[in-house]
Amino acid sequence: MVSTVFIDGEVGTTGLQIRQRLEGRNDVRLLSIAPERRKETAARAELLNSADAVILCLPDAAAKEAVSLIDNPKVKLIDASTAYRTAPDWAYGFAELDSAQRDKIAASTRVSNPGCYATGAIALLRPFVAAGVLPANWPITINAVSGYTGGGKSMIAEFEDPNAANYTHENFRIYALPLQHKHVPEIQKHGQLDIRPIFAPSVGRYAQGMIVEIPLHLDLVPGRPTLKTLNETLSAHYAGERFVTVADLVESGAMTGLDPEGLNGTNRMKLFTFGTEGTGQARLVALLDNLGKGASGAAVQNLNLVLGLDEASGLN
Known part of the structure; x- marks a missing residue:
């Protein structure tokens, strides 16, 4: 049919x-x-x-x-x-x-x-809140960068069309400075957060691709989860999924950088747990195409x- x-x-x-x-x-x-x-x-x-x-x-x-x-x-x-x-x-x-x-x-x-940003943020948050690794009332900060296609036709013209009234030569820009962004309500609801997260988005001078990042002070989190705990929680939550995968700690530990355009043209999202065991800090990162999985x-x-x-x- x-x-x-x-x-x-x-x-x-x-x-x-x-x-x-x-x-x-x-x-x-x-x-x-x-x-x-x-x-x-x-x-x-x-x-x-x-x-x-x-x-x-x-x-x-x-x-x-x-x-x-x-x-x-x-x-x-x-x-x-x-x-x-x-x-x-x-x-x-x-x-x-x-x-x-x-x-x-x-x-x-x-x-x-x-939403594109929300996809990455919720993918990182939901497994930890659902498993009790992160309390629902934990204060969360989300940092993210996207290609300019995420801003629609107006922003595309701003970066691509020299004849556009709002054409810019900027290579990087932070925005949503009043901390009001349309993706925040869905992040809070579907991330199961009791407290509205701080969301700090930015745009780069490239067309598409996105990185969403959540830093954590692990020594302050109840139970003091380790990098291994975080990685195992993500891996268990997304086990068997076709479009969302989780890098293990060996892969993440060997990386020196991450390209926001790395999954462009796909419906895939990859999650990473960065940090050094024993330091009490972690960087949770989602990589996706804002026009693909986003x-x-x-x-x-x-x-x-x-x-x-x-x-x-x-x-x-």
């Missing part, structure tokens, strides 16, 4: 990458709207209700409007915006979150695709799950 899929917002950065991952597959058929009719509510509503699955690649307000247009209860909906990431009646689209999450996604008609790759993975297809289809 071939399932029909409509990408609402297919001309954006995430939408285009999703389309590329779906084109050429024989188990899905893409539906498209004529360019001149993209702003016609009736035309969009027709496609939104006729497809087996819909992926929304829209700003929050537009995504909410699109959801309101769907009255066909059979439509499987995946939203890539921030709008529903903490909504209780939506499945959070990080299949590796825990042992039950994959089945929740597969059984749902409403799935919220995670966006379009995750959306395709969730699409496969809700349609009952091989989870890795289009992602190998």
Whole structure:
């Protein structure tokens, strides 16, 4: 059986990458709207209700409007915006979150695709809080750097188009200085944190790829976990996963640096435990493609799950 899929917002950065991952597959058929009719509510509503699955690649307000247009209860909906990431009646689209999450996604008609930074942060936090290695009320700081494609069309133009009004020559920039970022609520909720984490994002002068990092003073954490404990906890949580892997301490210990572009073009995420045993300090690090596991790759993975297809289809 071939399932029909409509990408609402297919001309954006995430939408285009999703389309590329779906084109050429024989188990899905893409539906498209004529360019001149993209702003016609009736035309969009027709496609939104006729497809087996819909992926929304829209700003929050537009995504909410699109959801309101769907009255066909059979439509499987995946939203890539921030709008529903903490909504209780939506499945959070990080299949590796825990042992039950994959089945929740597969059984749902409403799935919220995670944010890119949030994917890395939650991947690092959830195993430790769930296992009791980190208390839920522990103060967490998250440092991260992303390629500029994570900022959408405006930021892409800012770094790539010399004719753009906001063109910049900056090589590196920190932002979200008031400590208000749209990914923080989902990090807190799905990371199972009682305290709002400090999130310090930055952008580099490269297109895509992401590093998310959480430093810890282990001697201050109850139970004083070791690097070995941290690494074993991560490894146990993600054992058998296809898209999330954990570097062992030998691999991590031999590394002298980490390239944020190292997993570009994939739906993979790799987790590292850095530090020197006995110093009481650790650096937990996630490496992923902000447009892969952090966006379009995750959306395709969730699409496969809700349609009952091989989870890795289009992602190998």
